[in-house]
Amino acid sequence: MKTFMLKKEEVQRDWYVVDATGKTLGRLASEIAKILIGKHKPTYTPHVDNGDFVIVINAEKIHVTGKKLDKKIYYKHTGYMGHLKETTLKEMLQKKPEEVIKLAVRGMLPKNKLRDRRMKRLKVYAAPTHPHSAQNPKPLEL
Structure with a gap:
């Protein structure tokens, strides 16, 4: 039996x-990362980007456990000396x-050349509406 390899x-x-x-x-x-990679499909091939598009709605209503709202910190550097910016998860949920x-x-996707292509297929919206109704997205229960 031959091994099946998907072509792009x-x-x-x-x-x-x-x-x-x-x-x-x-x-x-x-x-979501598993779907973007394509591991849920029987035709999964590691070197071919065969994942699907994912639309996430109601991003502002996520839940975190423990004290992560106050203790989880996101770092961003502006490029100037001494300009390392810190933002807590609570502030990020309010702003973005x-x-x-x-x-x-x-962070859950593999760190390789396909990561940026996979991230372009992720659409995230804070509100319960999205502009991709023409694509007829299927609801996904996780």
Whole structure:
């Protein structure tokens, strides 16, 4: 029996919509990363980017355990000396709730050349509406 290897011309992409209301951040991010990579498909091939599109709605309503709201800190450097900026998870959820999910999913993806392409297929929205209704996304329960 020969081993099946998917070619990039044969890739079929679906659209999924995930409601993040009440979901734990890390568990949600790992499931989204699995779909972006394409590991849920029987045609998974490690060197071919065959993942699907994922739309996340209600990003502002995610749940975190423990004291992470106050103790989890995101770092960002501006490029100037002494300009390392710190932001807590609570501040990030108030200002940019979409960025919290994007950073969590980015950390769960493999650190290789396909990561940026996979991240472009992730669409995150803080509100319960999204502009991708023309693609007929399937609801996904995680």
